[in-house]
Amino acid sequence: MTEENPYELAARAAEKLADLTGVESHDVALVLGSGWLPAVDALGEATAEISTTDLPGFSAAAVAGHSGKIRSIRAGDRNLLVFLSRTHYYEGKGVAAVVHGVRTAARAGCRAIVLTNGCGGLRETWTPGTPVLISDHINLTGKSPIVGANFVDLTDLYSSRLRTMCREVEPSLDEAVYVQFPGPHYETPAEVRMAGIIGGELVGMSTTLEAIAAREAGMEVLGISLVTNLAAGISDSPLNHAEVLEAGKAAASRMGELLGRIVPRI
Numbered sequence: 001m002t003e004e005n006p007y008e009l010a011a012r013a014a015e016k017l018a019d020l021t022g023v024e025s026h027d028v029a030l031v032l033g034s035g036w037l038p039a040v041d042a043l044g045e046a047t048a049e050i051s052t053t054d055l056p057g058f059s060a061a062a063v064a065g066h067s068g069k070i071r072s073i074r075a076g077d078r079n080l081l082v083f084l085s086r087t088h089y090y091e092g093k094g095v096a097a098v099v100h101g102v103r104t105a106a107r108a109g110c111r112a113i114v115l116t117n118g119c120g121g122l123r124e125t126w127t128p129g130t131p132v133l134i135s136d137h138i139n140l141t142g143k144s145p146i147v148g149a150n151f152v153d154l155t156d157l158y159s160s161r162l163r164t165m166c167r168e169v170e171p172s173l174d175e176a177v178y179v180q181f182p183g184p185h186y187e188t189p190a191e192v193r194m195a196g197i198i199g200g201e202l203v204g205m206s207t208t209l210e211a212i213a214a215r216e217a218g219m220e221v222l223g224i225s226l227v228t229n230l231a232a233g234i235s236d237s238p239l240n241h242a243e244v245l246e247a248g249k250a251a252a253s254r255m256g257e258l259l260g261r262i263v264p265r266i
């Protein structure tokens, strides 16, 4: 990131996005986390696909399974702006870099954003590949994307209207509190127990800073986690990233179908 004001940088990125995609304004943004990428094709026909690095303020994707692309998709009467990857806090590029896509989406016209992620689960009934709605979060990064005296209200951060809609569409969806750890290491079993004690049931390395930036920008937020593994210590087996991608692949058609039913109703 440069020294440029992050909001101006996002405005420039949105302008270039409109140029490159030929789409004047977008309506709903989606950020695809670990395991969600294979679901993208179910959302609709791509109008355009660009590299994040074609836009001001983005750097190359760092994680296997995260492709540095942005797709513009026409779905019904909506223009979807789909980020096939995200910048993670653990990359060390700073909090502004983490939320740059969210701010760009807001400037591109998006009124709502769907933040997805792959994460660890604390509820033993959540087998790998279970989607869970995020009801609220605990941000253990200790950081905010907002700088200065802007006291943004985070009540109902994860829109109860959108959660209710999702549960009408898919009554089997559970809801839980997502705890963001800084990463990139997974939690110790003691940290997972702590997450449970403070009220969390999902543990991951993304989403909370983006949700805050989205709320600051006035967007409605829907958060959906894909539990790809039981959190450390909940099961006996150690965690590995390949397994996470595998669980995503296995769940892909279900997640695509789920997003395909939810997104038109946002």
Ligand code: 8IG
Pocket (backbone or CB within 6 Å): 034, 118, 119, 120, 121, 181, 183, 185, 186, 187, 203, 204, 205, 228, 229, 230, 231, 232, 239, 244
């Ligand atoms: I996928 O168990 C995925 N991402 N922090 N813990 C944390 N992040 C994750 C996990 C997990 N699984």
